[in-house]
Amino acid sequence: MIGLPGWLARYFDSGVELAPEQRLRLDSWHALPQADLGKPLGSSRCVVVDVEASGLNLLEDRLISIGAVAVDTGRIALGDSFSVVLQQEKASGRDNILLHGIGGSAQIEGVPPAEALLGFLAFLGKDPLVAFHAVFDDTMIRRAIKRYLGFRFKHPWLDLAYAMPGLNPPLAQRLRSLDDWSNHFGIRNDDRHNALADAISTAQLYLVAVAQANRKNIKTYHGMQSLEKMQHWLNSSRT
Amino acid sequence: MEPGHLLWMLERMRMAYYAEGEVIISPEQGEADRFMVVKQGRVHGEQSVAQATGTDAWLELVEGECFPLGALLANRAVTSVYRAGSDTFCYELAAADFNTLLGMSAAFRDFCTRRIANLLEHSKQLIQAQYTQSSAEQQSLTSPLSAIIRRAPVTCAPDTSVRNALALMREHGIGSMVAVDERRGPLGILTLHDVLERIALPQIDLDQPVIGIMSTQLSALPPQALAHEAALAMARHGFRHVLVVEEGRLVGLVSEKDLFALQRVGLRQIGSAIRNAGSVEVLQLAAADIRRVAHNMMAQGVAPEQLTQFISTFNDLLTARVIELECAASALCDTPLLAGVCWVALGSEGRFEQTLNTDQDNALLFVAPEGMATEQARQQLLPMAERINAALAACGFPLCKGNMMASNPQWCLSLDEWKQLFSGWIMHGTPEALLHASIFFDFRALYGARHLADELRAWLARTAADNPLFLRQMAENALRNRPPLGVVRDFVVGKEHTLDLKVNGITPFVDAARIFSLAAGVAHTSTIQRLRQSAPRLNIQTAEVDAWIDALLFIQVLRLRHHHEAGGCEPGAATLDNLVDPERLSELDRRILKEAFRQARKLQARLAMEHRL
Numbered sequence: 001m002i003g004l005p006g007w008l009a010r011y012f013d014s015g016v017e018l019a020p021e022q023r024l025r026l027d028s029w030h031a032l033p034q035a036d037l038g039k040p041l042g043s044s045r046c047v048v049v050d051v052e053a054s055g056l057n058l059l060e061d062r063l064i065s066i067g068a069v070a071v072d073t074g075r076i077a078l079g080d081s082f083s084v085v086l087q088q089e090k091a092s093g094r095d096n097i098l099l100h101g102i103g104g105s106a107q108i109e110g111v112p113p114a115e116a117l118l119g120f121l122a123f124l125g126k127d128p129l130v131a132f133h134a135v136f137d138d139t140m141i142r143r144a145i146k147r148y149l150g151f152r153f154k155h156p157w158l159d160l161a162y163a164m165p166g167l168n169p170p171l172a173q174r175l176r177s178l179d180d181w182s183n184h185f186g187i188r189n190d191d192r193h194n195a196l197a198d199a200i201s202t203a204q205l206y207l208v209a210v211a212q213a214n215r216k217n218i219k220t221y222h223g224m225q226s227l228e229k230m231q232h233w234l235n236s237s238r239t
Numbered sequence: 240m241e242p243g244h245l246l247w248m249l250e251r252m253r254m255a256y257y258a259e260g261e262v263i264i265s266p267e268q269g270e271a272d273r274f275m276v277v278k279q280g281r282v283h284g285e286q287s288v289a290q291a292t293g294t295d296a297w298l299e300l301v302e303g304e305c306f307p308l309g310a311l312l313a314n315r316a317v318t319s320v321y322r323a324g325s326d327t328f329c330y331e332l333a334a335a336d337f338n339t340l341l342g343m344s345a346a347f348r349d350f351c352t353r354r355i356a357n358l359l360e361h362s363k364q365l366i367q368a369q370y371t372q373s374s375a376e377q378q379s380l381t382s383p384l385s386a387i388i389r390r391a392p393v394t395c396a397p398d399t400s401v402r403n404a405l406a407l408m409r410e411h412g413i414g415s416m417v418a419v420d421e422r423r424g425p426l427g428i429l430t431l432h433d434v435l436e437r438i439a440l441p442q443i444d445l446d447q448p449v450i451g452i453m454s455t456q457l458s459a460l461p462p463q464a465l466a467h468e469a470a471l472a473m474a475r476h477g478f479r480h481v482l483v484v485e486e487g488r489l490v491g492l493v494s495e496k497d498l499f500a501l502q503r504v505g506l507r508q509i510g511s512a513i514r515n516a517g518s519v520e521v522l523q524l525a526a527a528d529i530r531r532v533a534h535n536m537m538a539q540g541v542a543p544e545q546l547t548q549f550i551s552t553f554n555d556l557l558t559a560r561v562i563e564l565e566c567a568a569s570a571l572c573d574t575p576l577l578a579g580v581c582w583v584a585l586g587s588e589g590r591f592e593q594t595l596n597t598d599q600d601n602a603l604l605f606v607a608p609e610g611m612a613t614e615q616a617r618q619q620l621l622p623m624a625e626r627i628n629a630a631l632a633a634c635g636f637p638l639c640k641g642n643m644m645a646s647n648p649q650w651c652l653s654l655d656e657w658k659q660l661f662s663g664w665i666m667h668g669t670p671e672a673l674l675h676a677s678i679f680f681d682f683r684a685l686y687g688a689r690h691l692a693d694e695l696r697a698w699l700a701r702t703a704a705d706n707p708l709f710l711r712q713m714a715e716n717a718l719r720n721r722p723p724l725g726v727v728r729d730f731v732v733g734k735e736h737t738l739d740l741k742v743n744g745i746t747p748f749v750d751a752a753r754i755f756s757l758a759a760g761v762a763h764t765s766t767i768q769r770l771r772q773s774a775p776r777l778n779i780q781t782a783e784v785d786a787w788i789d790a791l792l793f794i795q796v797l798r799l800r801h802h803h804e805a806g807g808c809e810p811g812a813a814t815l816d817n818l819v820d821p822e823r824l825s826e827l828d829r830r831i832l833k834e835a836f837r838q839a840r841k842l843q844a845r846l847a848m849e850h851r852l
Contacts, residue, residue: 075331076254185326186279200254204328207256 016150018114025118026149032126037156037222041210045072046158046221047123048130048206050198051137052100054093058136062088063144064102065110066120067195069203071130074210076203082123083196085110086144100193113148117141124155128221132178132202134159158224160205166231167212181205244344252330254278257323264307265320271310274337277302280327284319299324308351311337312830351830384469384483385462387498388491394419397426397450401438404429404449415480415492418450423488427453430479459484462491469493513556519564519630522557526634529553530595546799551591554636558582559686561630569623575608576616582627582686585643589681590749591765595802598639599631600678602650604657604691613653620651643678654691658698665702668712676713680753683764696762703757707850710758714850717750718843722836740801741817744794744832747839748787751846758849766791777849783841790838793831797824 018026035044049068055061063086070080085102087110097103110116120141131137134157145153164181165172175181178201182189187204191197213224257263263282264271282300300306300321310317311334332340341348393411395404397418404416408431415430427450429437437443437452459482460469469481483491509532513525533550562582571577586600587593603624607616624645632638645651652660661679664672680699684692703710723743738744752766755773763769767788774784801819821829846852 072253074255078252078254078330079250187328188279204254204256207254207328208258208326211256211258211261 016114016148018149022114022118025122026151029118029121029125035126035128035156037128037225038220040219041213041221041224042074042219044221045070045125045127046130047071047127048076048199048203049137049141050131050195050202051140052102052193052195053136053140054088054096056136058139061140062086063113063140064088064100064107065195066116066141067197067199068120068123069196069199070127071203071206071210074207076200076207078200081196081199082120084116084119086113086116087111100195113144117145117149128156128158130158130160130202130206132160132181132205134161156221156225158221159228160202160209162228162231162235163209163213163224164205166227166234167209167216178202178205240344240346240350244340244347247343248332248336248340248347251336252276252332255329255331257327257329259323259325259327261323263321263323263327263329264317266316266318269316270314270334271307271317272334274305274311274332274334275307276305276330278328278330280329281324282306282327282329283322283324285322312351348830383463383465384460384481384491384493387466387493388462388483389497392417392489392492394423394489395449398448400446401443401449401452402445405434405438405445414494416449417482417489417492418453419489425457425459425482425484425489426450427455428457428480428482429453432479457482461485466493466498469498509553510556513553513560516560516564519561519633522560522564522630523634526557529557530635533595547592547594547795550593550595551588554588554593555584555685557634558584558631561634562627562686565623565626565630569626571619571623576605576611576619577687579606579608579688579691580620581605581684581688581691582645583682583692584685585682586678587681588685589683589764592749594799597636599628599636600639600643601628601645601685602643602652602679602682603645604652604654604684604688604695606654606688606691613656616653617648617651621646621648624651654695657695661695661699662702665706665709668709670716673713673716677750677753680757681764693762700757700760700762704760710754711850711852713750713754713757714846715852717747717754718847718852720746720750721843722747722839724833724836724840736822737818737820739817740794740798740819744817744836744839745791745798747843748791748794751842754846755849779845783845787838787842790835793835797828797832 047068047070049066051063051067052065053061053063065085066082068082070077072080085106088107090108111119129137138155138157142153145151160181161178164175168175171184175184178198179192181187182201182205185205185208187201189197189201192201209224213219213227218224218227257280263275264273277300279302282304284300284306306321307317307319341351393407393413394417395407397420399407399418404418408414408416408429415428417428418426420426429449429452433452433454438445443452458478458480462483462485464483479495481493482489483493509525509528512528513522516522516525529550533546566572566577581604583589583602583604584600585602587597588600603620605616605620607613628638628644628646638644643650661676664676680703682692682695720742723738748770749766752769752773755761755777756763756769759773759776761769761772761776763772770784770787773779774781797819798817801817821832824832
């Protein structure tokens, strides 16, 4: 049998077994049209996400839970939210459990990963994503999807960790973490390190960002991404 | 609130962010479209009237508070501009979901009503503030129109489109627009009142020239004409505006509203007309004036306390003049007999709580002069009393159906006879005695020898307070009339689906106040004063009494408005009733009315406790 080129083989033979019904759902997600990132923010939907993992190591740690909430036409739609705990083969370490509060049994009783991720994709659709320190969330989700759904998840992200300093240069030196920025704008979170509660806090910060961007005449997701890129460039040129 | 309902609400809520200073909702945005809860931050409600500046916030909402309930419940626009006082996050629920939730959750409904009761208190203070302010600015109806004109009139050309004319009115915040020719001669007028009938309902083309839909029958006066001439012109033609025209050119516009501020001082004219009236015929005209002014005041939304005060003042004045005229006619003037006679008002008149459809309730109290038997004095007084009753009837105060009038020998008594009569009622406490007590114990002197009424009042206060059994019987009787609230806090209506605002709404307050005042030895007869003055002596909290009074006043407003809408401006329009169909009230009024009835229930609970019932 003639072997497929390596990259194509990886694509087709991902070594992932999905039930036909799951395959069908994944295909219909793939078939969705791409979001128009040039649409005004006030009239489109995006999804703010936060994940909890077994640790902070991007290569080794596992995705434990995803929390997400939609921001639709400029408002956080609390009813349009998503939260899932992924079933783990073994529970994460004690220190980690203390951080996010998802106990060992909850981790083991969670939703089977493929099912959890399909649920997330169905919730997300093709709408763009927003997160604070998006690289972490993106990597965790991408690795999980690769492993359990067998494809490369490539999706537009907006990182508030860069967009906020871009919008508030005078504050950028002082405010670093999500907690810093939340405190500054009086955003309270009574359940920090719960993925959904953190997603809602991040979404509130995003609403502030949208209002600020609007005043600078940045009115699209695409415009926000450009701002983020500029800030990346600024940061790297500074160091 | 039940967890299920709470979840239902949360699922439908959206969270919005408002930067400091941003307008969240304002009157211009039309009917309130969402219910909001402040999640974090501060929201300021500012009066949207012209004089409000950015800084004089009168309402501050903080975390956990919600708005704009009044507007949502009444399906109207907000009356204030709500602005974020700091970076603010609000939970928002669409108006449709809000209404569904009201229907679903009794707890939520209850919460909203209570919140409104607080707001009501707030708005009342606001109205009072405005009221005192406007009295200070009062001018007389004898001011020339030139002194009343507030600003140059906003005008347009006759061929301006309807759309542009309306836009101009909105821009300037004015209620009327006058079309003028090149020489500023007025051609026609369009008022906001016309918008519904001439524009909105016929759905006319907004691009047509405005002159086509204006009224061209104009009422004009020169600037030196007096305010009362304008008032008369309006009354005669039924116009709401009078144009002020100098040498054919429009120089100003005077509206009904501008004149209203002047009217209360202008009432002096009605007052002096009454005092100087030489015949019942003149008084009949004055009585008609009083009714008309009362209806105007009602239309302008004057508070019921002030309105009933106005009616009592003028009815007293008129009654006193009728008595003077009839005394003179009966040749009793300057006799020793007349020096010892007091005309006494009973029932609602005694309580200063007359409305426009109040029957006569009166009596005579006298002390026969030296050398004259009581019976002899009575026989001399009765014919005069009869003429007074007849004259009052001619002025539009219907004769009392139960014949509780001074011309009835039963109620034309000497001081000693009254004391004996009252003693009998207090001792025996028969149903009839209790009924009579509820009318007669509200007596007050209206004309003549006031000291007799004062003496009787002081005696009654002592005697009643010494007879707890009698007070208990009165309380028991009063508690038979329960406010019409069902167990599920909905209205209990009769077969006709109506509530009697007087019997079911006002009477519980009036009865309880009477008993409190008798127990506390308070001499005042007005229900509000009775409640206020009795409270400290009975150890009732001020806040509690204030809530009762607010509730009473609200029911009174509804009742007066009902009378006003029934349109009984003619004297003797005795068909005015107090029956209201709660289904036909606005959502807001209905909720406040329920709250008012709940207050009546609390008041009765207090009464029951006081008398161990």
